[in-house]
Amino acid sequence: MDQSILFVKKAIEFLKIVWGTIQKPYQTFRRLSFSKPFLQLFFVALLILIYLLLSTLAKEGLTANPFFLTKSIIKAGIAISFTFIVSSISIFLVGKLFQGVGDLSSLILLWAFSLLPTLSWFLLSTIFYVLIPPPRTMSVKGQIFSLLFLSFSLACFFWKGILYYLTLRIGLKLNAIKIFLVSLVIFPLGIVYYFILFKLGIFRVPFI
Amino acid sequence: MSNKSGDNFYNKLRQRQLELSSIPTQDLGVADPLYKAFSAHLKVAPWKLLIPLALIIGLTLAISNNHYLINLVTRLQEGF
Numbered sequence: 648m649d650q651s652i653l654f655v656k657k658a659i660e661f662l663k664i665v666w667g668t669i670q671k672p673y674q675t676f677r678r679l680s681f682s683k684p685f686l687q688l689f690f691v692a693l694l695i696l697i698y699l700l701l702s703t704l705a706k707e708g709l710t711a712n713p714f715f716l717t718k719s720i721i722k723a724g725i726a727i728s729f730t731f732i733v734s735s736i737s738i739f740l741v742g743k744l745f746q747g748v749g750d751l752s753s754l755i756l757l758w759a760f761s762l763l764p765t766l767s768w769f770l771l772s773t774i775f776y777v778l779i780p781p782p783r784t785m786s787v788k789g790q791i792f793s794l795l796f797l798s799f800s801l802a803c804f805f806w807k808g809i810l811y812y813l814t815l816r817i818g819l820k821l822n823a824i825k826i827f828l829v830s831l832v833i834f835p836l837g838i839v840y841y842f843i844l845f846k847l848g849i850f851r852v853p854f855i
Numbered sequence: 856m857s858n859k860s861g862d863n864f865y866n867k868l869r870q871r872q873l874e875l876s877s878i879p880t881q882d883l884g885v886a887d888p889l890y891k892a893f894s895a896h897l898k899v900a901p902w903k904l905l906i907p908l909a910l911i912i913g914l915t916l917a918i919s920n921n922h923y924l925i926n927l928v929t930r931l932q933e934g935f
Contacts, residue, residue: 669902670899670900670902671898671899671900672897672898672901673897673898674898677874677875677877677878678874680877681873681874681877702935705935769935772931772932772934772935773935775932776932776933776935780932781928781929781932781933782925782929783925783928783929783932784925785921785922785925789925790917790921790924790925792928793917793924793925793927793928794910794913794914794917794924795913796928796931796932797909797912797913797916797924797927797928797931798906798909798910798912798913799909800931801908801909801912801913802902802905802906802909805901805905805908805909806901806902806905809897809901816878817878820878820879822881822882822883823881823883823890824883851930851933851934851935852931852934852935
C-alpha cells in the first residue's frame with residue numbers, strides 16, 4: 648500500500664514537472680538542476696517503453712510473431728538508449744571545451760527531460776498512424792489535417808529547442824553566445840550521426 | 856519555545872535563494888536588451904508565442920506550396 652502511494656506521489660510530481668516544462672520551462676529546469684530528482688527518470692523511461700510498444704505494434708501489426716515484435720522493440724530500445732548516451736556525452740564534452748561548468752549527472756537529467764517534446768511527437772504520430780494512416784491527399788480534410796499536424800510538429804520542435812537551450816544554459820552554465828558556438832559544433836556531428844542511422848534503417852526521424 | 860514553522864520557512868527561503876542564484880547572469884553586450892526582451896516571452900508560457908508561430912509557418916507553406924505540405928506530412932507520418 649505504501650509503495651503504491653509513493654508511486655502515485657512520484658507520478659503526480661512527474662506530471663507537475665511535465666506541465667512545468669510547458670508553462671515555465673526555465674524555472675522548472677532550474678529546479679530540476681538544483682533538486683536533482685533522478686527517480687523521475689523512471690517515468691521518462693516508462694514513456695519511452697510505452698512508445699516502443701505502441702510503435703512496434705503499429706508498424707508490425709497485432710498478429711505479428713511475438714519473437715519478432717520483441718526483437719524489434721529491443722533493437723529500437725538499444726538505438727534510443729545509445730543515441731541518448733552519445734548525445735549527452737557529446738554535449739557535455741563540447742560544452743566543457745567552451746568552459747562549461749557542471750556535472751554530467753545534471754546534464755543527463757535535464758537532457759532526459761528534454762525528451763518530452765520528442766516523446767510527445769512520436770507518441771502522437773504513432774496514434775495518428777493507426778487512426779489516420781498516410782498517405783495524405785489533396786482533399787480539404789487532408790489539407791486541414793496536414794496543416795494541423797505540421798503545426799504540431801513545429802510546436803514540438805520549438806519546445807525541444809527551448810529545452811535544448813535550457814539544458815546547456817542551466818546544466819553547463821553557458822551563456823547564449825557559447826551555446827551558439829557549442830551548437831555550431833554539435834549540430835553537424837548530429838547530422839552525420841543521424842545520416843548513419845537513417846542509412847542503417849534505424850530512424851527516419853531522429854529520436855533526439 | 857521552538858519556532859519550527861519559522862525555521863522551516865527560513866530553510867525554504869534559503870533553498871529558494873540558493874536555487875535562484877545557482878545560474879549566473881549573462882551579459883551579451885549590445886544584444887542584451889534584445890535578448891532579454893525576447894527571452895522574457897519564452898520563460899513563461901512560451902506556447903502563447905510558439906503555437907501561433909507554428910500555425911503561421913504551416914499556413915504560409917500551405918498557401919505557397921500545397922503539394923509540398925502534403926508530401927512532407929506524409930513522410931513525417933511514416934517517420935515515427
